[in-house]
Every structure is written in C-alpha cells, then in structure tokens.
Amino acid sequence: MVERQVTVTNRAGLHTRPASMIVRRGSQFAADFYIKKDGYEINGKSIIGVMTLAAEQGATLTLLFEGPDEEEAADALVALFDDGFGEE
Amino acid sequence: MHHPSPHPSRAEASGESLLSPPEDTTDASGDVIIDGVAASPGIAIGPVYLLKRESGRVEAERIDPATAAHETERFEKAVSQAERALSSIISVTREKLGEESSAIFEAQQLMLRDDALYKAVVHHIEEQHSSASYAIDQVMTRYRQRLEGSDSPYLRQRSDDLLEVQQRLITYLRRGELLADVPPDTIIISQALTAAEMMLFSRRGILGCGLDYSGPTSHVAIMARALGLPAVVSLHDLSERVETGDMIVLDGIRGRVVLRPSDDTLRIFQKRNRRFQEIRTQQRELAPLPAETTDGVTIDLHANIEIAQETDLLDDHGADGIGLVRTEVLLLLQGSITQPEEVQYKLYRQIVEAAAPRPTTIRVMDLGGDKMLPLARRENNPFLGWRGIRVLLDKPDLLLPQLRALLRCAQHGPVRLLLPMVTTRREVQHVHKLLDRAREELASRHVPFEANLPVGIMVEVPSVALQADVFAEVCDFFSIGSNDLTQYTLAVDRGNDLVADRYSELHPAVLTLIKRTTDAARAAGIPVSVCGEVAGNPMATPILLGLGVDQLSASPIYIPGVKRLIRRIAHAEARSLVRKALDLHDAEDVQRLLTDWFHTHVGHLPLGLDGETLGAHGPQVASS
Numbered sequence: 036m037v038e039r040q041v042t043v044t045n046r047a048g049l050h051t052r053p054a055s056m057i058v059r060r061g062s063q064f065a066a067d068f069y070i071k072k073d074g075y076e077i078n079g080k081s082i083i084g085v086m087t088l089a090a091e092q093g094a095t096l097t098l099l100f101e102g103p104d105e106e107e108a109a110d111a112l113v114a115l116f117d118d119g120f121g122e123e
Numbered sequence: 124m125h126h127p128s129p130h131p132s133r134a135e136a137s138g139e140s141l142l143s144p145p146e147d148t149t150d151a152s153g154d155v156i157i158d159g160v161a162a163s164p165g166i167a168i169g170p171v172y173l174l175k176r177e178s179g180r181v182e183a184e185r186i187d188p189a190t191a192a193h194e195t196e197r198f199e200k201a202v203s204q205a206e207r208a209l210s211s212i213i214s215v216t217r218e219k220l221g222e223e224s225s226a227i228f229e230a231q232q233l234m235l236r237d238d239a240l241y242k243a244v245v246h247h248i249e250e251q252h253s254s255a256s257y258a259i260d261q262v263m264t265r266y267r268q269r270l271e272g273s274d275s276p277y278l279r280q281r282s283d284d285l286l287e288v289q290q291r292l293i294t295y296l297r298r299g300e301l302l303a304d305v306p307p308d309t310i311i312i313s314q315a316l317t318a319a320e321m322m323l324f325s326r327r328g329i330l331g332c333g334l335d336y337s338g339p340t341s342h343v344a345i346m347a348r349a350l351g352l353p354a355v356v357s358l359h360d361l362s363e364r365v366e367t368g369d370m371i372v373l374d375g376i377r378g379r380v381v382l383r384p385s386d387d388t389l390r391i392f393q394k395r396n397r398r399f400q401e402i403r404t405q406q407r408e409l410a411p412l413p414a415e416t417t418d419g420v421t422i423d424l425h426a427n428i429e430i431a432q433e434t435d436l437l438d439d440h441g442a443d444g445i446g447l448v449r450t451e452v453l454l455l456l457q458g459s460i461t462q463p464e465e466v467q468y469k470l471y472r473q474i475v476e477a478a479a480p481r482p483t484t485i486r487v488m489d490l491g492g493d494k495m496l497p498l499a500r501r502e503n504n505p506f507l508g509w510r511g512i513r514v515l516l517d518k519p520d521l522l523l524p525q526l527r528a529l530l531r532c533a534q535h536g537p538v539r540l541l542l543p544m545v546t547t548r549r550e551v552q553h554v555h556k557l558l559d560r561a562r563e564e565l566a567s568r569h570v571p572f573e574a575n576l577p578v579g580i581m582v583e584v585p586s587v588a589l590q591a592d593v594f595a596e597v598c599d600f601f602s603i604g605s606n607d608l609t610q611y612t613l614a615v616d617r618g619n620d621l622v623a624d625r626y627s628e629l630h631p632a633v634l635t636l637i638k639r640t641t642d643a644a645r646a647a648g649i650p651v652s653v654c655g656e657v658a659g660n661p662m663a664t665p666i667l668l669g670l671g672v673d674q675l676s677a678s679p680i681y682i683p684g685v686k687r688l689i690r691r692i693a694h695a696e697a698r699s700l701v702r703k704a705l706d707l708h709d710a711e712d713v714q715r716l717l718t719d720w721f722h723t724h725v726g727h728l729p730l731g732l733d734g735e736t737l738g739a740h741g742p743q744v745a746s747s
Contacts, residue, residue, distance in 0.1 A: 047275075048275050048278055049278075050280075051226075051227060054230065055229060080238070081239035081240075082237055083240050086266070086285070091274065091275040091277075091278060
C-alpha cells in the first residue's frame, strides 16, 4: 500500500475535466486507487466519486494505492496534481 | 416578457394582448374550434390520449420487487443508448470545439460507465423497489447536492454536468415508458413529439396526432405524412385544455381541432372524411399521367423522401423521381449520424433501387449546429452559424464515408448529389476534391462504383441566388430551398409566432431571387428544381412555372394536387402572370393577383382534400 498527500493547486478545483483526467490515468493501472478527504473516501476510478469530493483550490487529499503497480500509479497521479491538471 | 414592436401588429390593432394566442371560434352548434396548422392530411375522430411530459420532475415510483431484474435491464439499456448518442456527439464535435469542450462529453461518458453510479442505482432498485427513473433521480440528486453545497462557484456549476447525464438517462427511460402506455385508436395530444416517437406511436395504431408546438415542415410533421397519419401542429395550449378520454375531431386538412363536437358536427366530419377518401382515389388515377401544361411544357414532379418507407408512395402518387433525400434524417433514425460506409450504402441503395429508373437526388447530411451542440456551446445565431456544408467540410471524416456510399449507390440507378447551405464556390470545389479522394479510396479497395455523379447545390441563401451565374459554372443543377431562402431574405423565422405572419414565399423579393436563379441556370444549360414547401402548394404552382422552374419536389402526398393543376393551365399564361408579379410591392399584392388569376384561368381557387375551396391563406394540403 502506498499513501501520498497532494494539494489541489488549480483555481477551479477538481471540476469535471480534472476529475476525468484523474479517472483515466488511474484506470490505466491495475492497482486499486482511493482518495480520502476530510474522512470521506471514494474510489479514484469513479468520476462521480472524484467530482463529489468537491475538492476546491487548496484542498489537501490523501491518495491510496494498493496493487502490483502501486508505485507507478502513485507517481503518475501525483504528477497530475503537481501539474495542476494543465490549468492555472 | 415584452417584445417591443415598431409597428402595431394585427393582434394589437384588434385590442388583443401581443402574446395571447388567437381566440377560439365557437360555431353555431357550440363546438369549440381550435385553429392550428395542417401538418398531415386526414380526419381523425376519437378519444384523446394526453401525453404529459413534465420536465425534470420524477415521481416517486415503487415497483413490484419481482420485477427488479427487468427494471435493472431497462436502466442498462438507457445507459447504452445514452452512450451511443454521446459517442456520436463527441466524434462530430471533437475537432471543431477543441479539447476543452469535447472533454466535457468524454467526462459524461465516464459518468455513464461509472461503476459507483451503476451500483448505487441498482441497489436503489433492488432494496428500495424504486423504478429505474426514480432510482437515477435519487442517486444523482444526492451526488449533486454534495457539489451544490460547495463554496466554490466552479464546483457548484459542475452539478450541471451531472444533471445533463441524469436527464439523458431519464429521457431514454421515458421513451420506453411512453410507448408502453399509448393505447391504440386514440388521438395523441402533446406539447411536442420527436419524429422517432411518431413512428413508434403509429405502430401502436393511433388515429392521429395534435401538437402544441412544431411547424408543418418539422420532422415530426413529415413523419406523420409519410405514415399517412392525420396531424395538426401549432395548436398553442391545446394539451392544457383536454383530458385523456375527451372526444375530439382532428382535421389535418384544414389544420384545426374541434373540442366537444355535437352530433351534427360529427356527421359533417364523417362526410368530409368520405370525400377525402374519394379524392385520394381520384388522385391515384392521375398518377400515370405526365405533369404537362395545356401548351405542352412538361414539369418533373419529384418526391421529397425522409424515410425509406416513403418510397412506397412514389407509384401511387405519380412521382417522376426523388428530388430530395434528407440523409441526416435517415441516419438519425438509425440512432446516430456517424454510420459506417457500408450501413449508409445499404440505406441509400434501397431508396435508389426503389426509384430506378427514375432519378434520385440525395442531399449530404444537413447538420445544424443548433441540434448537435451542448447547451454551453449553443450558438447565438445558429441559422448564421455552423451548419450544412460548413460542418461537413470542417469534418471530412463525416463526409467521406457518405461520398463513398453514394458513389457506390450510383451503380444501381441515376443519383445526383446535392450540397446544403453552400455560400461560396470554393465549398463546391472542395467537395469535388473530396469526391476524387473517395473515388481513389474505392478504386484501391477494388469496390465497384459509378464515377460520374452530378453535383448540385441548394440555393437557399440570397447571396447565392444573386450570384447564381457564378455558381452555375461549377454546378450540374440547382435546387432552390424556398423555406430557408424566404427566411433569410425576409429576416423572418416562420416558427416564431410573433413574426410568422410576415413570412411569405410569394414575396416579390423572393420571386426576384428565384428568377435570377432560373435565368442563370438557363444560360448555363442546367436544370432548376424547387424543393421547399411551396413546391407542394398548387396555389403557388403557376408562379413557380412562370419563373422557369423545371422541376418541383415535395412530400409525395402533395404531388397529385400540383399535377392536376399543371394539366389545367398554360405555361405562357403562367409566364405572363410572373411578369406582373415581379413588379408588385409586397406579398399581399401577389396574393391578390394570384387569386384573380385563378378565378380567370382556372375558375376557382385550388380545392382542399376535403373538396372545399382553399382560402387565400388556406392550408397548403390541397388537391386543386
């Protein structure tokens, strides 16, 4: 199991487009992928789940990965957040 | 809401509110008559089935637990239908709208496939015994509430994306529910229907259909005509005024509905219905005769075809060919406009073979941005926007399979290719380049095809009519789309009740543009057809003949009336009528001239299909 902390940096927060990028990227890996925020945990491969996190700019999230490729998955997803989903 | 108007309208002048619907007329017997617009001829007498479609609200429906599996299946089917519709939208809009917008649709697709959503809905169906619609409503509402509680305006807006997905699913579920409920031998009354729904209802054996909205050229009206179902549209708030079970008369010839008909009224309409059937029989006898004027000019009368079933009407109605196949309608009825070449080939081949040896003119997809784009990207002026050939040239991947299919079809009968909404010569030249590419692709696959495919354009924009000589150099034929040409020329949306009375295809300005087109075509030696609604109206036939039109193309049901009139008049007289009409000032002047002309040269105005005379502004469904 791999656990990473990330912060939402883009102004619009985790709206539909970033949520869709997270789900697509996460679904490329075999590892299970969950996101926790304020005690609420959702499946990171569910777009509706990610959207309903209602994560705004500045929100801190915990990403959890478990599976054969959990390290690669964690690196890929953290990179997405660090990049701010290509948004301002 | 108030629309200031520079001129007092007729309604204001008569003291009515500008926005109130026309008042009902009550005849001597006490029947309430509601005027609408005739959409498909025939008379239906029977009980109402009121089709209500509340927007958004879903009733808390419980199901028998034993049917949970069936309800889950319905949910799955709605998901796959919504997915197919979205794929079609994505493939059309991806390049045009850019990453940003198509990303929203791709996200919606992910939502449809979302396992969490699926499980939550199925759980709701199984544990709470909810109907599929109610389960979706409950689950999605819960998700949306989380987003709407957010402080971020960005995130609050995102609940719209969820709502759009929810509505897509519920639309598909309801379509199935609606159908299951409609009883046979009733007259459907609704605010609006789609063409696909009309087709489904006709299979249930309904008697007719009356709609609050829609115009006579809407797809739902065309579908009704193809199916031979009496229909009246633009009935304002009729659906608010009747209840399921009320006895009514629906008159699709005159465009009206009678509420609470007396016994006398019922007898009158039964008699009219018999007369209508007699006239239909006489029309069939006219079918094999040519549309030739008394001084020996023959006009080709072609049929507009929206759906393959309409080809059954060609022989009975005496069509000389097919003047317009609207392929976007055919393809949409298959579920999506993005059909592979092979599917399109089979679809068109069926029509071409049904018409052969008569010619078939097939129009490539006439897509309107207004019908395809998401709410967020709706154009402010779709009529001046991304439509017709503009879409296809931006999206050659959409056009090429269609061109290949049409080249292949041309082996099975004479085919002409028609391009919609052309505004520059360059667009025609561009299509020729794509045709070359389509031929090369077919040749390299060793697929047989007919290389020679005449290419023509719709003349539906004033600039094209004004420069018709320039376009004639690159076209093999012209087809005048009189509905759009009139709307663009007079700046009147005929579907807008507030201005629709200003719409007239007989306006001298419109006639002048048509004349310019036919003159240029004659000089270039290419034929001109008219394929708008006016082509099917015998009241307009002398004008169109006099303008030098070679071919008229209308819904098959209008052909006999036009033919009968052509066989009674002289082409030379029609030409002298037009010389006078072109000098007049407005549409009313032309209407008056025409009325006098009919009295002098025919003896009376064209007759309706119920055997009564059509008024000057009478409905267009006529037999002459």
